[in-house]
Amino acid sequence: MTTAAVTLPTVHGVRLSRHLRQVVIALAALLLLAWTVFPFFWILLTSLKNPGDILAVPPTFTFSPTLDNYAALVMGEQRGQYSSTRPDFPLFFLNSIIVSLGSVALSVIAGIPAAYALARFSFPFKNGLGFVLMSFRFVPFIAFVIPLYLLYQRLGLYNTHAGLIFAYQLITLPFTIWMLRSFFQEIPIEIQEAAKIDGCSWLGVLTRVILPLSMPGIAVTVILGFMFCWNAFNYPLMLAGRQTFPVTVGAIQFISYEQVLWGQMAAATIVAALPQLVLSLMVQKYIVRGLTMGAVK
């Protein structure tokens, strides 16, 4: 490869340099694709292997596929001689759905009026409030999780869905308010003024103008909020127990003192990743906007 590049008269031979350019571009594109996709491909392969094939030296691309790892996930218990770890993955999956949906619902209910106020009214400390909301995005989680853990132990919220839903508000509420505010602000103020002239109160403006017009934006916010909850790991790691673990905490349960269950862990990562892959296709135009809380559109 290197010798070929050196001997090619790239500067003088126009045709050769154009070919070389195309080859370099194709190689770069291929490299980028491989870097992005190969880990998914390899984990999918690993999840379809039996333990013998996983530990094969050198790693093998050809093997007789098995669904044993997925079966073990669905059965909610591992096979084999070690019984100290019994991750109940279907329960973890259900927990992820319950907690993520609950958190997003609470955030949207509280967030719609707040975002409306921030988008359409002016009042003292408005910018300060917006800044406080934004700053939650950057707080190290441990600063919240230590006191929450101690409080939850006393209040009986430890290892409950409600406790997790409340803690997840740190993730979803500031995000929801900022996103909805940026969508509400995109609605021309003239429409709102016209509705007011027609006799609509602020509530009428909200329910008959703002909400119907920003439905797509609300849907995007709900989906992205759900995905951020699905990704949450450190809050449930400390605030949940075996009955309320979500998939992210569930997936590391396949690492125990005795062994790492590579195959089942691979299957678990595929199952945990699947909703994210499907949902990110649905909202692909808005992901960057969501990750920067509306700072980049």
Add this chain to the structure above:
Amino acid sequence: MLPYLLLAPALILLLGMVYPFGLGLYYSFTSYWLQYPNRFRFVWLDNYISLVEEPLFARALEFTLGFTLAAVVIQVGLGLAVALFLHARIRGRGAIRALMLMPLMMPPVITALMWKIMMASTTAGILNYLLSFLGIGPVNWFGSTEGAVVSVLIIDTWGNLPFVALILLGGLQALPSEPYEAALVDGAGPLATLRYVTLPLLSPFIVLVVLFRAMDSLRIFDVIYATTLGGPNDATTNLHIMAYQYSFQWYQMGKGMAQAIVLLLLVVTVSYLLMRLWNRAAESTV
């Protein structure tokens, strides 16, 4: 009055979060052992002082800052290259762009587990197998101090490179075309155009991704927890992992909380400096 009424539900929820934080701030000035509630007492700044005197603290601070610097430089540098590459209307750009979204929204801990499988240190690990074709001998990814640091960097970069690249690509696509025409008339080559037209115009976007990536790298937790847990020999222990160890492994809640506050102050300082830089960059390119 009305705006406050509208804000009330959200403010109540927010207050519910600020209250535990305030409680935690108070705990950071107390000796609070979870197993020995009787020993609870107010100790002023003792936690902070003993923390700074801890030999591990200096190392964790160094790793936190070093990791952040390395992650930001690598990810923004590579991300800029990818963005420029995709901006050049190459064939299959749409497909590559869509595929790059896949790592972006993965749970970081799941990303870490995927790489943990690929980074098995034996020759059964696919990454070592692939590297062997390049003549790179089996790397002890998580078992050696250098290997562990490099592993965490690689995993974090895989998950976040698309974020940087997509924001910068969006920035490139929003740039006005007039400066480029002027540069063309002046006979500027591609490198000069990049240096004197593209980068200055792109600077608000660059500062923005640096801000987001720096904030997230300073408090990276999930990837380290799932792969090295701060090891080996504390080589990948950052301030966040150290705070976790104090509070949830040794149950010294006061000391853990003090550590969390120190990390928070660090994050606030860095974000303040970067915000100022952002304002300046945004002003200069109006």
